[in-house]
Amino acid sequence: MVGIVIVSHSSKVADGIKDIAQQMAKDVNIIAAGGTADGEIGTDAFKIQEAILKANTGNGVLIMVDLGSAVLSAETALEFLDEELRQNVCIADAPIVEGTIVAAVQASTGAMLKDVLKTAIGACTLRKI
């Protein structure tokens, strides 16, 4: 199954999204990587790198991010990965809460990374009301 890393500036947000998504997709490897190393609001490329390694079980990893600056840290994390794994990780330009939930459900079916990514991106068009 594709693994999922949740990169939020807030560790509470990342942890809570994991809780919600895991309810609907309990077998998916979802790793929260929120906040800075010292627990402040921010992101940490090394925490993200570690989370990617944990999330990967051989089928690639989707990274969900909250803001543009989370992308900066996530891309920096990618630079530190082995070339092979890096080819199998992508960052979703998708809403972090909504995207993670639908991506997790999709990943739970054993879908491939590119399809899980597509589903995450598609979350933007799901109406709530």
Next chain:
Amino acid sequence: MVGIVIVSHSSKVADGIKDIAQQMAKDVNIIAAGGTADGEIGTDAFKIQEAILKANTGNGVLIMVDLGSAVLSAETALEFLDEELRQNVCIADAPIVEGTIVAAVQASTGAMLKDVLKTAIGACTLRKI
């Protein structure tokens, strides 16, 4: 200023979004209303109702939601409000993290509810990557 209520199934998510948004808009009245009354994953219409009352300072309230079922609780909460306040509250069909942050920034300028709503909805089109 328009107040903002954050309705997530997870209290961690709601609290964390408030933390992130408040950093960029410290004067905006942002109230987190996440989780059920007993702290589980879910939503609670009465908690939301209370949050709306707290968030309102006379210029209306924008409600941000994570999933469709949060909308059900939010709309139920609206039913319990006075007609006058209800006219001044709306639920945004917008990504909860991204929408709350941009809405908070917009609200901090003293913008009207309809403009804050529009900004929140527009968050879907903001590219991260």
Next chain:
Amino acid sequence: MSKHVAAIIAIGQAIITNKEYLTELDREIGDADHGINMAKGFEAVIHKLSGLDEDKDVGFVLKTVAMTLISSVGGAAGPLYGTAILRAAVPATGKFELDAITVQAMWEAAITGIKERGKASRGEKTMLDALEPALEAFSVGIRDGKRLLDCLNLASVAAQNGVEYTKTIVATKGRASYLGERSIGHQDPGATSSFIMIKALLDFFRSQGSV
């Protein structure tokens, strides 16, 4: 205890008995909490009703039930059943006994409430797929001059068929809609809890030998 309170407690007990079952259904196409949510809600309801004065009319009791479910269920079912019961309370205001026509009006109001709240209609794999055919069967019974108990029996059978029907369709509302086509083959938890409640009401009246 008034009969209407006893009836609601019977419904609650049926839900609590089926807590695991409903939760397992929700695990397949949702977030594995429907039984937990509903049982929590009805435990709160039973507790609340046990403290209620004897002399409350059906409308008042139902309002209490609705507010309690709304404040304790947590999932989509909370605002949905809560709104339904709030609406059903209106035609029952001031009443201590319900005739078939009043029950029909209450049921209609409940369904309208659910549809307004959930913006769903029949065929979307929700509780409506049990509740709406059940009301139709109930109404046929009334039209044919059947007793309330027999009308309820027709409703219960129709609800059960509705539950079976949900296995054949795609979910387009609620969480299960995230699964798209993969929701086919699974039975909707909300439709199932609706059926369980109708059946419990039927069994309660049967056990009373009444109506």
Next chain:
Amino acid sequence: MSKHVAAIIAIGQAIITNKEYLTELDREIGDADHGINMAKGFEAVIHKLSGLDEDKDVGFVLKTVAMTLISSVGGAAGPLYGTAILRAAVPATGKFELDAITVQAMWEAAITGIKERGKASRGEKTMLDALEPALEAFSVGIRDGKRLLDCLNLASVAAQNGVEYTKTIVATKGRASYLGERSIGHQDPGATSSFIMIKALLDFFRSQGSV
């Protein structure tokens, strides 16, 4: 302590001195943490460098600085300055003294790194609006055969002008872009920290009476 380590510590001290100032700038058009982030980063850098062996070349030292900033800054500036310094480390690998040409190559690599990481270009109200004109001025100095210190002085003046320029433009990258037109009139915190670092480097070399 090697001169390049001393230079970095001087830069770090300038950032730490300006912690409040940078944070206040970021309060206007961001999340009020740029000074906090950068000071935290350079405190970690200073601590890290104090434990480093004397015999490390500039490239090694810069890699250490970069990794430390990446792991401790927390804001966008962490991966941006971190990437910049990682890239700048490459032409400095194995070197213990830097000539103007190497510094120019390092600076170019740094800017390329920031642009790649941040997908920004000059005129978007970012650190690039200080760093890029500064490099241009530095390069003009080199072309004109100026000493490294004089080149750095030109760079510092250009960076300061760049900071002033950021007041006149709209932010289209990073957090400040959420403000749209309202970002005009405010000075970019990242451009400011870039200027502070260049100025600190200039002052350090001046105080050494060197280059």
